[in-house]
Amino acid sequence: MKEFEFKGIKFLISIIIIYCILFIVDFEHSFMGFEKFLVIMWKLLPIFIFIIILTTMINYFLQPKKVMRYFGENSGKKGIFYMLVGGLLSHGPMYAWYGMLEDMRKHGLKDGLIVVFLYARAVKLPLLPFMIEIFGLLFTIVINIYILIFAILQGSIMNKILNKK
Secondary structure: OOOOOOOOOOHHHHHHHHHHHHHHHHHHHHHHHHHHHHHHHHHHHHHHHHHHHHHHHHHOOHHHHHHOOOOOOOOOHHHHHHHOOOHHHOOOHHHHHHHHHHHHHHHHOHHHHHHEEEEEEEOOHHHHHHHHHHHHHHHHHHHHHHHHHHHHHEEEEEEEEHOOO
């Protein structure tokens, strides 16, 4: 069984030290800031619980060994296609995906496919109607096709660069 590791321990300790210093220097404002933090955390708690449950279910049903046959060394065009689609459909901040990509990389995900995924995230499906309204349909189609083509190209270049090392 893998031992639990908390990667942000240095950051957490530094924040606690900074808060302690601030409480000493300016207790009133520091306490107001801490109260706001608690209010925000209370509002975000249901979202965190949902994310933990969702992540647990994904990890249970999508074991890395099963998934990696689509993204490993012999994934080929299927892997590229799945990563393009995954990049298109993924939402939220990019850093939220780093942990999952790191875990998949440890199980054999090719670096080129990570590049394809991250590059394809530049196409924002919810914003396409807005983009069409501002730039027109033809421009929107062409630029998004270019983004997807260059996602594949960048992934291929990354694989070639890393295979030479």
